[in-house]
Amino acid sequence: MPKPKITVLMPVYNCYKYIGCAVESILGQTYRDFEFLIIDDGSNDCTLDIVKRLQNRDPRIRLIRNEREKGVAGALNTGIDKAQGEFIARMDGDDISLPDRFKLQSDFLDRNSDVGVCGSWVIQIGCQPNRIIRYPGGNEEIVARLLFESVIAHPAVMMRRDLFDSGIRYNTEARHAEDYDLWVRCRTSTRFHNIQKALLLYRRHQENISNRCIHPQIEYSNRIRYDQLKNLGFSPSREEMIIHDSISNGAYEKGEDYIKSAQNWLIKLYRVNNETSVYDRKTFTDFLIKKWFEIAFYNNEGVIRALKTFLGSSLFKSVSRSKFKGFMLVMERTFEDVSDRLYTLIHCHQSKRTIYAKKIFFDNPNM
Numbered sequence: 001m002p003k004p005k006i007t008v009l010m011p012v013y014n015c016y017k018y019i020g021c022a023v024e025s026i027l028g029q030t031y032r033d034f035e036f037l038i039i040d041d042g043s044n045d046c047t048l049d050i051v052k053r054l055q056n057r058d059p060r061i062r063l064i065r066n067e068r069e070k071g072v073a074g075a076l077n078t079g080i081d082k083a084q085g086e087f088i089a090r091m092d093g094d095d096i097s098l099p100d101r102f103k104l105q106s107d108f109l110d111r112n113s114d115v116g117v118c119g120s121w122v123i124q125i126g127c128q129p130n131r132i133i134r135y136p137g138g139n140e141e142i143v144a145r146l147l148f149e150s151v152i153a154h155p156a157v158m159m160r161r162d163l164f165d166s167g168i169r170y171n172t173e174a175r176h177a178e179d180y181d182l183w184v185r186c187r188t189s190t191r192f193h194n195i196q197k198a199l200l201l202y203r204r205h206q207e208n209i210s211n212r213c214i215h216p217q218i219e220y221s222n223r224i225r226y227d228q229l230k231n232l233g234f235s236p237s238r239e240e241m242i243i244h245d246s247i248s249n250g251a252y253e254k255g256e257d258y259i260k261s262a263q264n265w266l267i268k269l270y271r272v273n274n275e276t277s278v279y280d281r282k283t284f285t286d287f288l289i290k291k292w293f294e295i296a297f298y299n300n301e302g303v304i305r306a307l308k309t310f311l312g313s314s315l316f317k318s319v320s321r322s323k324f325k326g327f328m329l330v331m332e333r334t335f336e337d338v339s340d341r342l343y344t345l346i347h348c349h350q351s352k353r354t355i356y357a358k359k360i361f362f363d364n365p366n367m
Contacts, residue, residue: 116190
C-alpha cells in the first residue's frame with residue numbers, strides 16, 4: 001500500500017467541545033492524500049468516544065492512545081515515530097483548518113525544497129472581535145524575530161518528515177513552549193516560510209494551554225531567548241532580560257526610564273549583530289526600528305509626538321544613514337502593523353507576562 005503524502009498529527013486531551021469541528025475540517029480538505037493520527041493523551045471526558053465514532057467513518061483516521069499522559073511534546077513525538085508521510089501537518093483539537101490549507105502548503109513545499117517548515121497566517125476566533133494574526137513570510141525575518149518571539153503558528157504548520165530523521169524531536173522539558181524551542185533548534189538546518197494567507201481558525205478560550213499554563217510557558221520562553229542572546233555574543237543582565245521580555249511580548253511600559261532602557265537595549269542588540277552578523281543585518285535592523293517606533297507610539301499616544309521622539313532618538317541616529325531614509329523605512333515597515341499591536345496592548349493580558357517575568361529573573365540569579 002503506498003505511503004500517504006501527508007501525516008496529520010493532532011494530540012488531544014479533554015477537548016470534546018471542539019474535537020468534532022476540528023476533525024471535520026481535516027476530513028474536508030481539498031487535498032486528500034493523508035493519514036490522520038489522533039494521539040489521545042489520557043482524556044477523561046467523552047473526547048475518545050467522539051474520535052472513535054469519527055474513525056468508523058473514515059479509514060484515514062488512526063487513533064493512538066498513550067498509556068500515560070505525556071503532554072503535547074511527548075504526544076507529538078509518539079506521532080512522529082509512527083508518521084509515514086513525506087510532510088507532517090500539525091493540528092490542534094480545538095482549531096479549524098480551512099479547506100485549501102493542505103493543498104497550498106504541500107504545493108509550496110514541493111516547489112521550495114530548501115524550506116522545511118511552512119506556516120501561515122491565522123484567524124483568531126473565540127474573542128471579540130475576531131482578527132487576523134499576520135506572521136512574517138520570509139526566512140530572514142522569521143529567524144531574526146525568533147530572538148524575541150515565536151512567529152510560526154504551531155497548529156498551522158506543515159513540516160518535512162526528514163527534519164526528524166537525524167533524531168531531533170520535540171523537547172519534553174520545554175513546558176508549553178515546545179514549538180518555540182523546536183524552531184530555534186531548527187533555524188540553522190532548514191528555512192522557514194509563512195504563507196501570507198490565513199489557513200487556520202485559531203480558537204481562544206479559557207482552556208487554551210497559553211491561558212492555563214502561562215507561568216511555565218513564560219519561564220521556558222525566557223530561557224530560549226536568553227540562550228539565543230548568548231549565541232549572539234553576550235550575556236545579558238537580569239535587568240536587560242526584563243526589558244527584552246517586555247519588548248518581546250509587546251508589554252511596553254510608560255515613562256522616560258523605560259524609554260531610555262529600551263532604547264539602550266535595542267542599540268546594544270543592533271551593534272552586537274553588526275559585529276557578529278548572526279542575523280541578516282538589514283532585516284534585523286528593520287525589526288529593531290519597528291519595535292522602537294511601537295514603544296515611542298505607546299508612550300506618546302499620538303503619531304506626531306511618537307515621530308518626534310523617534311526621530312530625535314539616539315537609536316534612530318545609530319541605525320540610519322539619514323533621517324529621511326529612516327523615516328521612510330518606518331512609514332513602510334511599521335504603520336501596517338500598528339493596529340495589530342495596539343490590539344495586543346489594549347488587551348492587557350500581556351502585562352501579566354512582564355510581571356511574572358520580573359519575578360522569574362529576580363528569583364533565578366543564574367538566569
